[in-house]
Amino acid sequence: MEQLFFDDGMAGSLLRQHELEDLKAQLEAVDRMLDEKDGPGSEFLGWLDWPTQLETTELKRIHKVAEHLQGLADVLVVIGIGGSYLGARAAIEMLTPAFGNSKGMEIQYAGHHLNGDYLKELLAYLENKQVAVNVISKSGTTTEPAIAFRLIKEMMERKYGKSGAKERVVVTTDSARGALKNLADKEGYETFVIPDDIGGRYSVLTPVGLLPIAAAGIDIEAMMRGAREAQALYLDQPILDNACYRYAAIRNILHRKGKTTEVLATFDPAFQYLGEWWKQLFGESEGKDHMGIFPASLQMTTDLHSMGQYVQDGQRILFETMVLVADNGQELLIPDTGEDDDGLGYLAGKPVSLVNHKAMEGTAMAHMDGGVPVLKITIPEKSAYWTGHLFYFFMKACAVSGYLLGVNPFNQPGVEAYKANMFALLGKPGSETLKEELERR
Numbered sequence: 001m002e003q004l005f006f007d008d009g010m011a012g013s014l015l016r017q018h019e020l021e022d023l024k025a026q027l028e029a030v031d032r033m034l035d036e037k038d039g040p041g042s043e044f045l046g047w048l049d050w051p052t053q054l055e056t057t058e059l060k061r062i063h064k065v066a067e068h069l070q071g072l073a074d075v076l077v078v079i080g081i082g083g084s085y086l087g088a089r090a091a092i093e094m095l096t097p098a099f100g101n102s103k104g105m106e107i108q109y110a111g112h113h114l115n116g117d118y119l120k121e122l123l124a125y126l127e128n129k130q131v132a133v134n135v136i137s138k139s140g141t142t143t144e145p146a147i148a149f150r151l152i153k154e155m156m157e158r159k160y161g162k163s164g165a166k167e168r169v170v171v172t173t174d175s176a177r178g179a180l181k182n183l184a185d186k187e188g189y190e191t192f193v194i195p196d197d198i199g200g201r202y203s204v205l206t207p208v209g210l211l212p213i214a215a216a217g218i219d220i221e222a223m224m225r226g227a228r229e230a231q232a233l234y235l236d237q238p239i240l241d242n243a244c245y246r247y248a249a250i251r252n253i254l255h256r257k258g259k260t261t262e263v264l265a266t267f268d269p270a271f272q273y274l275g276e277w278w279k280q281l282f283g284e285s286e287g288k289d290h291m292g293i294f295p296a297s298l299q300m301t302t303d304l305h306s307m308g309q310y311v312q313d314g315q316r317i318l319f320e321t322m323v324l325v326a327d328n329g330q331e332l333l334i335p336d337t338g339e340d341d342d343g344l345g346y347l348a349g350k351p352v353s354l355v356n357h358k359a360m361e362g363t364a365m366a367h368m369d370g371g372v373p374v375l376k377i378t379i380p381e382k383s384a385y386w387t388g389h390l391f392y393f394f395m396k397a398c399a400v401s402g403y404l405l406g407v408n409p410f411n412q413p414g415v416e417a418y419k420a421n422m423f424a425l426l427g428k429p430g431s432e433t434l435k436e437e438l439e440r441r
């Protein structure tokens, strides 16, 4: 059977099989906590059953709205930050062509930082395009997307008039709270709800991710089918054969032996944003109480020519998790020119994917020999189905890993610190005392 394959055979001498057995009781306790929903943060476990909970009518409405936007506009601007855009971007970059997207809308992103030049350039770029917007914020109060939306809304109302703009705006937010919800109600925008019990970084399979993904022309039914099968698989398998639990357990073992950084390595530039999504998932879930593995990501072979030196030879604090695809799909052959001026005669007629594959094998062995344990997660193919499976796999593994570490994997109290300072420094009403204190510093 085609399956996601988790391989710890190159974890090296730092991992001994009995250590997994030793963790079995703890893994079972975590499994019970997830099952009985009585662990820390369990009010945010909605994503666990979500693939089987999502109603067909909601999926159809997502489809319908995506088609409506496709009919009206060439470009969809997805406004959101963190979990409110990274999952969609990961899927869209993985599953649409690198150059031009003939299957669906062009997707652009805003509200994921505060750089004015970018926003100005985006507004100029959109000037002569037919534009639609999906503004996404669970809290409905995040500054970055709020500023981007204010600017883009103003541009769209100038361009299409108030009612024309209304047709082109879709809001994805909380069912009841937040400034964005109030604005959506006031303006009468089409709205999707982010379930109360699903936090931002676990929300890719809700309308947060699904609407932009559908607008980009990706088969969201297949994606949800993949997620549903992952849900069933990782619920039923014996714990030590269960890839989610095994991956979480091995992370925990390596962390305790001083491997404080995990590098997610991919060999396809389309996977760059999978790395970004994964970093938020694990970083916000585990990086708390002064604990947690630092999640980093590298794109190979690109980064072998920049960060490869460090991985091979720098501080031995790293382990590497490779995300691989068994079937590389497109067979592009290296031309057989009958000449060898460029020294590539020995590769003539061979697929580029073979060179990439051998680079991966060579890298894994070199890193393992250099003291970097290597884990491999392989999906059969790059498809909507397997992307849905992979998202679910990582979310569940992350929850298990966070519970094993002893943290609440579903909150993110630390992100408030910069916000409080920024608001005070900007003179937001109510933060006068902090403003004075920060300005004194």
Ligand SMILES: O=P(O)(O)OC[C@H]1O[C@](O)(CO)[C@@H](O)[C@@H]1O
Pocket (backbone or CB within 6 Å): 081, 082, 083, 084, 136, 137, 138, 139, 140, 141, 142, 145, 200, 201, 284, 412, 415
């Ligand atoms: O969807 P929201 O509420 O705008 O939040 C966006 C992101 O910001 C954070 O809340 C951190 O501030 C993330 O957890 C979240 O994914």
